[in-house]
Amino acid sequence: DAGVIQSPRHEVTEMGQEVTLRCKPISGHNSLFWYRQTMMRGLELLIYFNNNVPIDDSGMPEDRFSAKMPNASFSTLKIQPSEPRDSAVYFCASKSGDTNYGYTFGSGTRLTVV
């Protein structure tokens, strides 16, 4: 299995631009989670989906952030417009209810907004 695949690995964008982060979960996993990691705030859960349906988006910082999961094999996290304080590493993770092994995380997208 290729694991959770995130793209791009690095993204540098100018303030005000739209940014789209992508995630392909492990096949067969029915839950998907988006996390943001910063030195100051650690790992923050932004939103998670179960069977492609958003379950809890209370961690989404503001309306500039949106996430979609149009099918079981793809999710996007969009920031529009981006701001310098959005600079962080964004992780996607997936999980199956049939496993003891917790989440499987992707390698993350390092976002820099200048």
Add this chain to the structure above:
Amino acid sequence: QQQVKQSPQSLIVQKGGISIINCAYENTAFDYFPWYQQFPGKGPALLIAIRPDVSEKKEGRFTISFNKSAKQFSLHIMDSQPGDSATYFCAASKGYSSASKIIFGSGTRLSIRP
């Protein structure tokens, strides 16, 4: 509201020594307590996990000790090796299903001196 408190923030241990990281939780409904290990440039990976019906779980050099009455749990790394140098996150969740979300502690940066 910080539901899972982790300490210390950073830790330096000599090779061969014992590394100990502590966590405390607030929500008595939590019933799954995993530890994740993160190397630079990678996503967190599940290391070991415990359910509250046992007081200790050991896997190789890694042991979780769990104190339900005190709402505390800790990770012990025996015979610490330079390859153990990483950031460690304790975590907790309610339920075990694919729909359960994991709340992470703030992380401990562990350095093992050769």
